[in-house]
Amino acid sequence: MxxxxxxxxxxxxxxxxxxxxxxxIDGRLKTSGGAKYGYEQLGPNTGAAYGYVxxxxxxxxxxxxxxxxxxxAAPGVxxxxxxxxxxxxxxxxxNFAPLLAGPEVHHYHQAVALVVADTxxxxxxxxTLLRIEYAAEKGEFDLQAARARGDGQPAPIEQxxxxxxxxxxxxxxxxxxxxxxxxxxxxxxSHAMMEPHASIAAWDGDQLTxxxxxxxxxxxxSDLAKTLGIEKEKIRLISPFIGGGFGGKLFLRADAVLAALxxxxxxxxxxxxxxxxxxFNNTTHRPATIQRIRxxxxxxxxxxxxxxxxxxxxxxxxPPEGAVAATRxxxxxxxxxxxxxxxxxxxxxxxxxxxxxxxxxxxxLEVAMDxxxxxxxxxxxxxxxxxxxxxxxxxxxxxxxxxxLRACLQLGAERFGWSRRPMTPASLREGRLYIxxxxxAAFRNNIAMKSDARVRLGRDGRxxxxxxxxxxxxxxxxxxxxxxxxxxxxxxxxxDVRLGSSDYPVSCGSGGQFGAVNSTSGVFAACMxxxxxxxxxxxxxxxxxxxxxxxxxxxxxxxxGEAAANGDLVAEDGVEYGDLDKRYQESTFGAHFCEVTVDxxxxxMRVRRMLAVCAAGRILNPKTARSQVIGAMxxxxxxxLMEELTVDKRAGCFINHDLAAYExxxxxxxxxxxxxxxxxxxxxxxxMKAKGVAELGLCGVAAAVANAVYNAVGVRVRDYPITLDxxxxxxxxxA
Amino acid sequence: xxxxxxxxxxxxxxxxxxxxAATAYSTGLSAAGLASGADEQTxxxxxxxxxxxxxxxxxxxxxxxxxxxxxxxxxKKGCDHGQCGACTVIVxxxxxNSCLTLALMHEGDAVTxxxxxxxxxxxxxxxAAFVKHDAFQCGYCTSGQICSSVAMLDEIKAGIPSHVTEDxxxxxxxxxxxxxERMSGNICRCGAYSNILDxxxxxxxxx
Numbered sequence: 001m002x003x004x005x006x007x008x009x010x011x012x013x014x015x016x017x018x019x020x021x022x023x024x025i026d027g028r029l030k031t032s033g034g035a036k037y038g039y040e041q042l043g044p045n046t047g048a049a050y051g052y053v054x055x056x057x058x059x060x061x062x063x064x065x066x067x068x069x070x071x072x073a074a075p076g077v078x079x080x081x082x083x084x085x086x087x088x089x090x091x092x093x094x095n096f097a098p099l100l101a102g103p104e105v106h107h108y109h110q111a112v113a114l115v116v117a118d119t120x121x122x123x124x125x126x127x128t129l130l131r132i133e134y135a136a137e138k139g140e141f142d143l144q145a146a147r148a149r150g151d152g153q154p155a156p157i158e159q160x161x162x163x164x165x166x167x168x169x170x171x172x173x174x175x176x177x178x179x180x181x182x183x184x185x186x187x188x189x190s191h192a193m194m195e196p197h198a199s200i201a202a203w204d205g206d207q208l209t210x211x212x213x214x215x216x217x218x219x220x221x222s223d224l225a226k227t228l229g230i231e232k233e234k235i236r237l238i239s240p241f242i243g244g245g246f247g248g249k250l251f252l253r254a255d256a257v258l259a260a261l262x263x264x265x266x267x268x269x270x271x272x273x274x275x276x277x278x279x280f281n282n283t284t285h286r287p288a289t290i291q292r293i294r295x296x297x298x299x300x301x302x303x304x305x306x307x308x309x310x311x312x313x314x315x316x317x318x319p320p321e322g323a324v325a326a327t328r329x330x331x332x333x334x335x336x337x338x339x340x341x342x343x344x345x346x347x348x349x350x351x352x353x354x355x356x357x358x359x360x361x362x363x364x365l366e367v368a369m370d371x372x373x374x375x376x377x378x379x380x381x382x383x384x385x386x387x388x389x390x391x392x393x394x395x396x397x398x399x400x401x402x403x404x405l406r407a408c409l410q411l412g413a414e415r416f417g418w419s420r421r422p423m424t425p426a427s428l429r430e431g432r433l434y435i436x437x438x439x440x441a442a443f444r445n446n447i448a449m450k451s452d453a454r455v456r457l458g459r460d461g462r463x464x465x466x467x468x469x470x471x472x473x474x475x476x477x478x479x480x481x482x483x484x485x486x487x488x489x490x491x492x493x494x495x496d497v498r499l500g501s502s503d504y505p506v507s508c509g510s511g512g513q514f515g516a517v518n519s520t521s522g523v524f525a526a527c528m529x530x531x532x533x534x535x536x537x538x539x540x541x542x543x544x545x546x547x548x549x550x551x552x553x554x555x556x557x558x559x560x561g562e563a564a565a566n567g568d569l570v571a572e573d574g575v576e577y578g579d580l581d582k583r584y585q586e587s588t589f590g591a592h593f594c595e596v597t598v599d600x601x602x603x604x605m606r607v608r609r610m611l612a613v614c615a616a617g618r619i620l621n622p623k624t625a626r627s628q629v630i631g632a633m634x635x636x637x638x639x640x641l642m643e644e645l646t647v648d649k650r651a652g653c654f655i656n657h658d659l660a661a662y663e664x665x666x667x668x669x670x671x672x673x674x675x676x677x678x679x680x681x682x683x684x685x686x687x688m689k690a691k692g693v694a695e696l697g698l699c700g701v702a703a704a705v706a707n708a709v710y711n712a713v714g715v716r717v718r719d720y721p722i723t724l725d726x727x728x729x730x731x732x733x734x735a
Numbered sequence: 736x737x738x739x740x741x742x743x744x745x746x747x748x749x750x751x752x753x754x755x756a757a758t759a760y761s762t763g764l765s766a767a768g769l770a771s772g773a774d775e776q777t778x779x780x781x782x783x784x785x786x787x788x789x790x791x792x793x794x795x796x797x798x799x800x801x802x803x804x805x806x807x808x809x810x811k812k813g814c815d816h817g818q819c820g821a822c823t824v825i826v827x828x829x830x831x832n833s834c835l836t837l838a839l840m841h842e843g844d845a846v847t848x849x850x851x852x853x854x855x856x857x858x859x860x861x862x863a864a865f866v867k868h869d870a871f872q873c874g875y876c877t878s879g880q881i882c883s884s885v886a887m888l889d890e891i892k893a894g895i896p897s898h899v900t901e902d903x904x905x906x907x908x909x910x911x912x913x914x915x916e917r918m919s920g921n922i923c924r925c926g927a928y929s930n931i932l933d934x935x936x937x938x939x940x941x942x
Binding site: 276665 | 771772773792794795799802803804805806807808809810811812813814815816818819821848849850853858862865866867869871872873874875876877878881899911912914915916918919920921922923924925926927928929930931932
C-alpha cells in the first residue's frame with residue numbers, strides 16, 4: 001500500500017476492537033513466567049555452553065598482550081575468543097566502535113575477550129585468569145573542557161544541517177524588550193533496561209541461528225552478517241520478547257557477535273548475557289549536552305527571536321545529540337537559529353535513548369520558557385499558548401498535519417487545577433514542606449517508516465499475522481491483533497500474532513515512537529490485500545463488508561473461513577510512504593503538569609502528582625498507550641531528579657556502572673499518574689490515522705519537575721539532575 | 736551445615752595477586768588460589784511442590800539453579816547483584832533475591848517461583864490483577880514484582896514494619912506509602928509503578 005494522500009474513511013474507523021482498552025494478549029504469558037526471552041530459548045540438556053564477556057580496563061590505547069593459557073587450561077573451558085583468533089571482523093552500519101577490541105581499544109569495557117565454558121560459573125571464573133596488559137593513551141573525557149577549548153565541530157543531525165537560520169536572530173534579539181540567555185546541561189544517561197543484552201548462537205554448518213534481544217530484527221541481522229562477513233540469508237534471527245530496550249537494543253551489540261564467534265569455536269550453542277556492570281560502558285548511552293538558549297520577546301509576550309545551541313561529544317563516527325530539533329518547530333518567532341556542535345570524546349558510544357534529541361532538548365527549552373514567562377510576568381501556560389504556531393515556523397507555507405498543543409495545555413491546566421499554583425515561588429507551605437507546581441509542553445516528531453507484514457487465513461477462520469516487528473513492552477502483540485481483527489471483522493480471539501523473527505516480512509521495528517503506527521499500518525495493508533483475495537475467492541465484490549466473522553454483500557453472509565476451504569489464503573503487503581511528511585510537518589504534542597514537595601530542612605524533593613495530556617492521533621489501545629506514557633513520565637522523573645552517568649575523568653569511564661549506583665526511579669519515587677488522550681485523528685500521518693506516543697510521554701517531563709522545584713523553593717537549577725545538594729545552600733530561610 | 740574445604744592461602748599469594756592487579760589488568764583474585772567453588776555437591780530443592788535432586792557446583796546461585804539447571808526461566812536475571820529484584824522468589828514464605836543466595840544453602844527449602852504461584856488453579860489473583868491493570872510492559876521485572884507483591888502483603892499481615900511505618904508498636908497498614916516503600920526493591924524500568932500499586936491494592940482490598 002502506497003500511502004501518498006491523506007487517508008479516507010476505512011475499516012479502522014469502525015473502532016469496534018481498535019482503540020478499545022484491551023488487556024495485553026501476551027499478558028498471561030508475561031505474568032506466569034511463560035514468556036521465553038531470547039536467552040531462555042535453550043534450556044538445560046540442550047548442549048548449550050556459556051560465554052562470559054571480559055571488558056577493556058582502559059578507555060583508550062592498545063592491548064599490549066593478552067595471556068589466556070591459564071584460562072584455557074581452567075576446568076570446563078572450551079574456548080577463548082579474542083581479536084587475535086576471531087578472524088577478520090567487519091563493522092556494522094550502525095556501530096562506530098568495533099564490538100570486539102584489539103589491538104586498538106576505543107572505549108572502556110569494550111569487549112576484549114569471551115571465555116566459553118561448560119557452565120556459567122566456570123566461564124566467569126576462568127575469565128578472571130586472563131592476563132591483559134595495556135598501553136594506555138590519553139583521552140578526552142570532559143565535554144565542558146572540550147567546549148571551552150572550542151573543540152566542537154558543526155555536526156548535522158541525520159539529514160538536518162548543523163546550522164539553521166531564518167530571519168535575523170542577532171538583530172531581533174538585540175532589540176527585544178525582554179531577553180533570556182542561559183546555559184543548561186544534561187548528563188550522560190543509561191537506558192538501564194531490566195534485561196541485559198543477551199544472545200544464544202547456534203551454528204548448523206554455515207547457517208547461524210541467533211536468539212537475541214533486539215528492537216530491530218533486520219538491522220541486527222544485517223549488521224551481524226556484515227560483522228561476521230557472511231551472507232545475511234545465512235542468519236536466522238529471533239527476538240520473541242525483549243526485556244526493555246529504550247534505544248539500547250536498536251543496534252547489534254557484543255553479546256550477539258561474541259556468541260556467534262564463541263559458538264563457532266566451541267562447536268556448541270553458546271549463551272552470552274552481558275554482566276550488568278558491563279552494560280553501562282560496553283553498550284550505548286544518551287550523551288551529555290550543554291545547551292545555550294536565547295529567547296527575545298516583546299512586552300506582550302510574543303517571541304521575536306529564539307536560538308538554541310547544543311554541544312555534545314562522541315567517539316569518531318558517532319552522531320551528535322540532536323537537542324535543538326524541537327526548538328525548530330515548537331514555538332513561533334520570526335527570527336530563529338540553531339547550532340549543533342560535536343566534540344570528540346573518548347567515552348563509550350553515545351547513541352539513541354528514548355526520544356533522542358527532543359528529550360534532552362526540552363529539558364533545557366522548557367525551563368527556558370518557564371524563566372521567560374517569569375520575566376514577562378505571564379503565566380507559563382498562557383505564554384506557551386501565545387506563541388503557538390499552526391505552521392512550520394521556518395517554512396510558514398508548510399502546515400502541521402494536525403497540531404492540538406493549545407488544547408493539551410488548556411485541558412491539562414483545567415484538570416490539574418493549575419489556577420491554584422502559587423504565583424510567587426516559595427510561598428506555599430504545608431508544615432515543613434514547600435509545595436510547587438510546574439508544567440512543560442511536550443513535543444516529539446512522528447516518523448514514517450516502511451513496514452511489511454504477512455497474513456494467513458485458515459479454513460477455521462483463524463488469521464495468523466507474521467511480521468518481524470518486536471514487542472519491547474510497547475504492546476505490539478496486542479495492537480497488531482486489534483488491527484487485524486478490526487480490519488478482517490473477526491473477534492480478537494481469532495487472531496494469532498507472530499513477531500520478532502527474520503522468517504517474517506521486514507517491519508519498521510521498535511524505536512523512535514515509530515513502532516506502533518507503522519507496524520499496524522503495514523498489518524492493515526496486508527489485511528486489506530487479504531480481504532481482496534477473500535472476496536475474489538468467494539466471488540463477492542471488493543467492497544463487501546467484513547464483520548462478525550463473515551463477508552457480507554447484498555443477501556450474502558459467508559463465514560470468512562470458507563475462502564480458505566481449499567487451502568490457506570496468504571497475503572503479503574506493507575505500508576510505504578510518499579512525501580506527505582515533507583508536505584506537512586507531522587508531530588505529536590502534549591502538556592505535562594506536576595506538583596512537588598521540597599523539605600524545608602533537607603531539600604529532599606518528592607513528586608506528588610503528575611498529569612500528561614497527549615495529542616497523538618488515533619490511540620490504538622488506551623490501556624497500553626497509557627502505560628507507555630506513565631512509564632515515560634517515570635523516566636522523566638528519573639531524568640529530573642536522579643539519573644546521571646558519572647564520568648570518571650581519570651579512568652575515562654562511567655564509574656556508577658550498575659543498578660545501585662546509576663539511580664533510576666523506584667516505586668516509592670512515583671505518585672499516582674494521570675494521562676488524558678485527546679480524541680483526534682490524523683489522516684495525513686498514516687492509514688491508521690495514528691502517530692507515535694511512547695516518547696512524547698517523556699518529552700518535557702523533567703522540565704515540568706524542574707519548574708515545579710523552582711516554584712516550590714525559588715531555586716533555579718540548570719544542571720541536571722536536580723539533586724538536593726544543588727538546592728541546599730540556596731534554600732529559603734525558614735521562618 | 737555443609738563445610739567448604741579451603742585451600743591454604745598465604746600472605747604472599749594474596750599480595751602477588753594484588754600486585755599483578757595493580758600492574759596488569761585482572762578481573763579478580765582467583766589466580767591467587769582462593770577456593771573456586773567448582774566442586775560439585777548434591778542438593779534437594781522443593782520447587783513449586785516438586786522435588787529436584789540436583790548435582791551443582793558449590794558456587795551456583797539459587798537463581799542459576801532455577802534457570803539453568805531446572806529450566807524454570809520465569810525467574811529473571813536482571814543484575815545478578817541483588818540490585819534490581821527481578822530474581823525475587825519466595826523461600827519458606829519469605830521473598831528473597833535468588834541471585835544473592837547459593838542453591839546449596841536451600842537443602843529441603845520450599846521455593847515458590849512465578850511458575851508455581853498459582854498452584855494448580857492456573858492464575859493467582861495477583862497475576863490476574865497485574866494483567867487487568869497493565870502493571871508491566873516488557874515483562875522482565877514482572878515475575879519478581881508479582882512474587883514480591885504476594886510476600887509483601889504477608890509481611891504487612893505479619894506485622895513486620897518498614898522504613899515508613901510511623902508507629903512500630905501498631906499494626907502496619909496497607910497504605911499506598913507502605914506498599915510503595917516495600918515494593919522499592921523491585922525496579923521496573925518501563926515505569927509501571929502506578930499500575931503495580933493499583934494491582935496490589937485490588938488484591939489486598941485496600942482503596
